[in-house]
Amino acid sequence: MTVKREREREKMKILVTGGTGLVGTAIKTIISGWTTNKDKEFIFLSSSDLDLRDGEATLALFQYHQPDVILHLAAVVGGLFKNMREKVRMLEENIMINMNVLSVAHACDVNRVISCLSTCIFPDKTSYPIDETMLHDGPPHISNDAYAYAKRMLEVQSRAYQEQYGRDYVCVIPTNIYGPADNFHLGDAHVIPALIHKCFLARNESLPFIVAGSGRPLRQFIYSEDLATLLVWMLDNYIDQKEPLILSVDPNDEVSILYIAHLIAAEFQYENRLVMDISLPDGQYKKTASNARLRSFMPSFVFTPIEEGIKKTVTWFLAHYPTCRK
Numbered sequence: 001m002t003v004k005r006e007r008e009r010e011k012m013k014i015l016v017t018g019g020t021g022l023v024g025t026a027i028k029t030i031i032s033g034w035t036t037n038k039d040k041e042f043i044f045l046s047s048s049d050l051d052l053r054d055g056e057a058t059l060a061l062f063q064y065h066q067p068d069v070i071l072h073l074a075a076v077v078g079g080l081f082k083n084m085r086e087k088v089r090m091l092e093e094n095i096m097i098n099m100n101v102l103s104v105a106h107a108c109d110v111n112r113v114i115s116c117l118s119t120c121i122f123p124d125k126t127s128y129p130i131d132e133t134m135l136h137d138g139p140p141h142i143s144n145d146a147y148a149y150a151k152r153m154l155e156v157q158s159r160a161y162q163e164q165y166g167r168d169y170v171c172v173i174p175t176n177i178y179g180p181a182d183n184f185h186l187g188d189a190h191v192i193p194a195l196i197h198k199c200f201l202a203r204n205e206s207l208p209f210i211v212a213g214s215g216r217p218l219r220q221f222i223y224s225e226d227l228a229t230l231l232v233w234m235l236d237n238y239i240d241q242k243e244p245l246i247l248s249v250d251p252n253d254e255v256s257i258l259y260i261a262h263l264i265a266a267e268f269q270y271e272n273r274l275v276m277d278i279s280l281p282d283g284q285y286k287k288t289a290s291n292a293r294l295r296s297f298m299p300s301f302v303f304t305p306i307e308e309g310i311k312k313t314v315t316w317f318l319a320h321y322p323t324c325r326k
């Protein structure tokens, strides 16, 4: 038995790319609460440890750590406006990162990689609810097509490694994620952190809290620590499954952007100054995703209600405003 096999049997070594991001931080929070589970060792990477666009650096680092599993979260990520403004970067950097992670994992004989896609990469014109089989059924929404095609290729690449080399390379498909340690940048962030930051500034300056678009679009938001719990569960329970897995709250828990804006404004006690700017685009109207496959594994998993998740996120933002990503 090789040294590596010995380690696999005793302790699962998990390399987390994107370990400093929203989801990586949530995984750190989840495992920091463990008191008894010592059968796993996590290594969290950020872009300061290595640039995953650099194949040689990726090879050197994966060889050094020799993980059993890679939880591949690293990506160039952003909200609607960043996706529309930086299409070349969203396409090229994400393709480079994903190409390196999977090909180097294979070269280093890492047999399991769990990679992150997103429900925003599903076809624009489709039937609802969307399920795992529909990923490639039509073009994505024009607003984020560059990011979407890069992510879709990650699924194609994972499946190719399964088919040609028998690797357990699989993808998860989370819906919109939010929570502590998110990116709160006003121009680049996803809708919830951007609205939290906007509302904070509006309140401080006694200005209207302006929300882009009509507020009508619907989204399923998953709290980052719920997603982290599900990803950690997958390490022991989603082995050689081959199919991607949508990680989402129930379709009934889809909410409008307007509802989210009201929740955030209420946290800042600023509801009477909320204004919708309908001159700005809405993005895709809805992307309702089925979590039936997830529910078939975890029928009784309890998700954090959006009202509670927003409260926790606003509390975190206020406590970390000077240093948070913004």
Ligand SMILES: NC(=O)c1ccc[n+]([C@@H]2O[C@H](COP(=O)([O-])OP(=O)(O)OC[C@H]3O[C@@H](n4cnc5c(N)ncnc54)[C@H](OP(=O)(O)O)[C@@H]3O)[C@@H](O)[C@H]2O)c1
Binding pocket: 017, 018, 019, 020, 021, 022, 023, 024, 045, 046, 047, 048, 050, 051, 052, 053, 072, 073, 074, 075, 076, 077, 097, 116, 117, 118, 119, 174, 175, 176, 177, 178, 182, 183, 190
């Ligand atoms: N946020 C969402 O709403 C959402 C929804 C669905 C799916 N997802 C997917 O979920 C995953 C995690 O997203 P997230 O929101 O946690 O992202 P995030 O907060 O933006 O974090 C991105 C992470 O990737 C790292 N990274 C970026 N470029 C890199 C590079 N060239 N080399 C090495 N590391 C690099 C960053 O490192 P630094 O901190 O050092 O920059 C950071 O740790 C991504 O794959 C994303 O596509 C996100």
